[in-house]
Amino acid sequence: MAAEHKLSIFRGLLKFKSNEQKIWGVLIFLSIVTTIEVGLGINKPAFLLHSFLQIKILNWIFILLTLVKAYYIAWDFMHLRDETSGFMNSIVLPLLILIPYLVFILIIEADYIYDMMQAGFQSWNF
Amino acid sequence: MEVSTVNESEELEVWSGGNKPLQANYGKMMMWFFIVSDALTFSGFLVSYGFSRFKNINSWPIADQVFTHFPFLHGVDAPMYYVAFMTFILIFSSVTMVLAVDAGHNMNKSKAAFYMLLTIFGGAIFVGSQAWEWKNFINGEYGALETKGGQILQFVNGENGKRAVIHDFSKTILTDRTNHIKSKGVWYFSEKSLPSVSLLEVKEGFKLNSNLLIRTEILDEKGEKTILSRKESLEIIEHAQLVVEGANLIRNEYGNRLFANFFFFITGFHGFHVFSGVVINIIIFFNIIIGTYERRGHYEMVEKVGLYWHFVDLVWVFVFTFFYLV
Numbered sequence: 545m546a547a548e549h550k551l552s553i554f555r556g557l558l559k560f561k562s563n564e565q566k567i568w569g570v571l572i573f574l575s576i577v578t579t580i581e582v583g584l585g586i587n588k589p590a591f592l593l594h595s596f597l598q599i600k601i602l603n604w605i606f607i608l609l610t611l612v613k614a615y616y617i618a619w620d621f622m623h624l625r626d627e628t629s630g631f632m633n634s635i636v637l638p639l640l641i642l643i644p645y646l647v648f649i650l651i652i653e654a655d656y657i658y659d660m661m662q663a664g665f666q667s668w669n670f
Numbered sequence: 671m672e673v674s675t676v677n678e679s680e681e682l683e684v685w686s687g688g689n690k691p692l693q694a695n696y697g698k699m700m701m702w703f704f705i706v707s708d709a710l711t712f713s714g715f716l717v718s719y720g721f722s723r724f725k726n727i728n729s730w731p732i733a734d735q736v737f738t739h740f741p742f743l744h745g746v747d748a749p750m751y752y753v754a755f756m757t758f759i760l761i762f763s764s765v766t767m768v769l770a771v772d773a774g775h776n777m778n779k780s781k782a783a784f785y786m787l788l789t790i791f792g793g794a795i796f797v798g799s800q801a802w803e804w805k806n807f808i809n810g811e812y813g814a815l816e817t818k819g820g821q822i823l824q825f826v827n828g829e830n831g832k833r834a835v836i837h838d839f840s841k842t843i844l845t846d847r848t849n850h851i852k853s854k855g856v857w858y859f860s861e862k863s864l865p866s867v868s869l870l871e872v873k874e875g876f877k878l879n880s881n882l883l884i885r886t887e888i889l890d891e892k893g894e895k896t897i898l899s900r901k902e903s904l905e906i907i908e909h910a911q912l913v914v915e916g917a918n919l920i921r922n923e924y925g926n927r928l929f930a931n932f933f934f935f936i937t938g939f940h941g942f943h944v945f946s947g948v949v950i951n952i953i954i955f956f957n958i959i960i961g962t963y964e965r966r967g968h969y970e971m972v973e974k975v976g977l978y979w980h981f982v983d984l985v986w987v988f989v990f991t992f993f994y995l996v
Contacts, residue, residue, distance in 0.1 A: 563772050571765045575758065582754040585734075585995045593893070603996045610991040614984055621768045621980045623973075631692040635702050643713045650717050654724035661725075669888065670819040670909065 550625050553616070570620045577609050598655070701974045705981045708943075712985050715936050716992050722928045729887040731925035732895070733994050739806045753994045756799045757986065760944075763792025764983040767951075771976045774969025779958060782969060786955040789979065793948040800941045807933065810916030813837060813865070814923040815872060817909040822925050824885040825876070826897055834882055836913065840867040840875035865913040876907055887925045933993070940989055943982050950975050 551566050552559040553573075560566035584592070584602060592602040619625045624632055661668055692699065723730050734749035741752070770785035813836035815823040825834040845868060850861035867875075876882055884903035888896045898906060914923045922930035954975050963969045 563775075564769065567765055567768050567772065571761065574761050578754065578757055578761065581991075581995060582750055585750050606991050606995045610987055613987050617764065617980055617984050617987065621764055621983075622977055628691075628693050631694055631699070631702075634692075635706055638706060639709055639713075642710060643717075646713060646717050647720065650721040651724050654721040655727075657725045658727055668819065669821055669886075670817065 549623070553620065566620065570616050574613055574616060577613055581606060581609055695970070697974055698970065698977070701977050705977060708981065709985075712936075712939075712988070715932075715939065716988060719932045719936060719992060722926075722932065726926050726928075728889050729926060730889075731887075731929045732893070735895075736807070736924045737803070737994060738811075739803075741802070750994060752799070752803065753990060756796055756803075757990050759792055759796050759799070760983050760986050763789045763796070764980050766792060767976045767979045771969070771973045774963065774972040777964070777969070779961065779964055782972060783955060783958045786951060786958060786972070790948055790951045790955060793944055793951060793979075797941060797944050797948065800937060800944075804934075804937075807930070808916050808918070810923045811835070812923065813867075813913065813915040815869070815907070815910035816912040816914050816921060817906070818911050819909075820921075820927065822887055822914065822921075822923065823906065823910060824895070824923070826883050826885050828881045828883045828897075828900070833885075836872050836875075836915075837866050839879050839882060840871040841878055843868070843871050843874065845870075862918070865915045867913060869910060869913050872913060873907055873910065877904070936989060936993065940982070940985055943985065947975075947979050947982050951979065 549563045549566070551561070551563065553566065553570065558569065560569055584605065588602065592605065593600055595601075596604060618636075624635070694702075737753060738747050738749050739752060740746065740748040766785045766788040770782045770789060773781035773785060812824060812833045814825070815836075817823060825836060825839070826832065827834050847864070847868060849864050850859060852860055880900065882903070883900060884898045884906055885895045886898060886906075890896050912921075914921050916923060917930040917933075919931060919934065921927055924930065954972055957963060957971065958969075963971060
């Protein structure tokens, strides 16, 4: 069964000889990404603290790197890369559709409630 | 004509049963669909965390100032290092799991068992680390006061900007206030253990130490907590109602009440997943040892459990980002 594994990552840029080598390669990649995240989280470079769409650029970077990590965990550790495209889509598409929808609705709503709490005549800080 | 007949019969074979159109067997497929539903549960939790955070965007606690502990480094401000360590542990146990699955594919019993054991160790270390993290969170470090409106007032030393511990600066006043227990009072009331200092002691101690200032929950433009002047501090401390030390499900010394609730609930639910993953891994480990899968002819059970274990790692990646980094 080992022969069925697709052994290249980064769109074929990096090819491994065996599945075991690929696992170590992905581990190194994930470790580098995590180290970057932690480094940024501790240092918080000032030029990344501007807001973009009400969220700091630094936080956008964190979210992006998290999605990158999630991709490699699912595709290589969970072998989603080796599944048929029908199976892969039946797993990934529901999540890709439902989760952003949920995020969109609730974050917009929370922002609205925040505005109302600031604008109202009621004091929340006493 | 002939060609179309062949196509038709092939299609008939695919959908008439007896084969696997998605090339995955039942158990693996159901594990995947369970993971999809569990992923939606976790995203529900994390999104509701985001909801509460955006609702209180100007006063949410700053994670770096809450999770600052590292084992054997007392009093050293080490934000993030410990969770980073936990993340590496979990990623590494994910790798040993994938190696166990790979060894299973090659029908290598001893190698699969060895990697399975390493995975169990990694999971156990992670659960232990989380317990330690909870212990620190529940005990708290500095203590704070709570106002009538449920706002948390923390104390800083105006000279060096460091946080002040309420237990250290409060003035000792002898009172006869004792903890209310059911056997010595009204039986239908109960009271949690009293904080180490009373409200009056903190107030008097604050008035005596002229270098102390109060820090409120509200964030300034730079995203730091607002520190009041001495005069404002002396005014606002009169609004204090309660001494808060550590965290529980009702109030916590870090700030917004929901913060501790979400912390307990999300990391707790994830920790429970890790714990059950470890238990399942142990079962699989012993099944490998006694040769169940050797006799069955394939190690697919290891692969299914591996999927669950990787999912737990995947969730932690998101919890790490949204609880500790963002």
